[in-house]
Amino acid sequence: MTEYDALIQTIALTMGVAWASGINLYAAVAMLGLGGTLGYVDLPPTLEVVQDPLVILAAGFMYCVEFMADKTPGVDTGWDAIHTFIRIPAGAALAAGAVGDVTPALAIAAGLVGGGVTAATHATKAGSRVLINTSPEPFSNWAASFAEDLAVFAGLWAALQHPVVFLAVLAVFLLLLCWLLPRLWRGVRLVLRKVGGWLGLTGTDDRDRHARELDRLTRSGVLSETEAAAARARLKSA
Numbered sequence: 001m002t003e004y005d006a007l008i009q010t011i012a013l014t015m016g017v018a019w020a021s022g023i024n025l026y027a028a029v030a031m032l033g034l035g036g037t038l039g040y041v042d043l044p045p046t047l048e049v050v051q052d053p054l055v056i057l058a059a060g061f062m063y064c065v066e067f068m069a070d071k072t073p074g075v076d077t078g079w080d081a082i083h084t085f086i087r088i089p090a091g092a093a094l095a096a097g098a099v100g101d102v103t104p105a106l107a108i109a110a111g112l113v114g115g116g117v118t119a120a121t122h123a124t125k126a127g128s129r130v131l132i133n134t135s136p137e138p139f140s141n142w143a144a145s146f147a148e149d150l151a152v153f154a155g156l157w158a159a160l161q162h163p164v165v166f167l168a169v170l171a172v173f174l175l176l177l178c179w180l181l182p183r184l185w186r187g188v189r190l191v192l193r194k195v196g197g198w199l200g201l202t203g204t205d206d207r208d209r210h211a212r213e214l215d216r217l218t219r220s221g222v223l224s225e226t227e228a229a230a231a232r233a234r235l236k237s238a
Helices: 003-037 045-051 053-069 075-082 084-098 104-132 139-161 163-199 206-219 225-237
Strands: none
Touching: 003 045, 003 053, 003 084, 003 104, 003 139, 003 163, 045 053, 045 084, 053 075, 075 084, 075 104, 084 104, 104 139, 104 163, 139 163, 206 225
16 A cells, blocks of 8 residues: 555545544444454554444444434434534544554644534534424434434445545535535524424514514505515515
């Protein structure tokens, strides 16, 4: 293996474990541990700890727990909220370990970048689940959960076997997140506001109240349709 190939493979592994940890940390650890133990993956010495049978058993057990929690509407959101404090630091630690035996500065840099990638994928997963949970049927949760599990396994396999392809797809994915995350956040805020209103924890949304008032004024003839449309546009952009 040339020095260039080794560098690309190291970068792909570092970003791969960080990306996968934000979606399903336990699946990522279990896959790396089993792959290293069975000889399918040549892990750097700083990451060989995941090959320990105790780590593999713990990751496998927690993956089974997450497999069930992740497919139950409402429970999956609570699980994601708790794992904000688990996935992100674990993803940063795995990314720092994936770069191998390097200087402390480089390991810290890898951990910072890896933690950022983990945070982005975790936020996408958690935010999308909040929106999916507004659907009354459970099948969308199951489909999303199975798709996430498959994405973790396929993504890590690609990072190990086809690092250039993985890095190209990851770059497109991260660019897409720059567009998607603000929209997810607006949707999550709307859902939380609605839930807070049902529980009596928040007051009536000002925009909803103003929109109803505009409808009333339009029906009563105080505002014309043109004036009401312009007012709705201003309200929407506010």
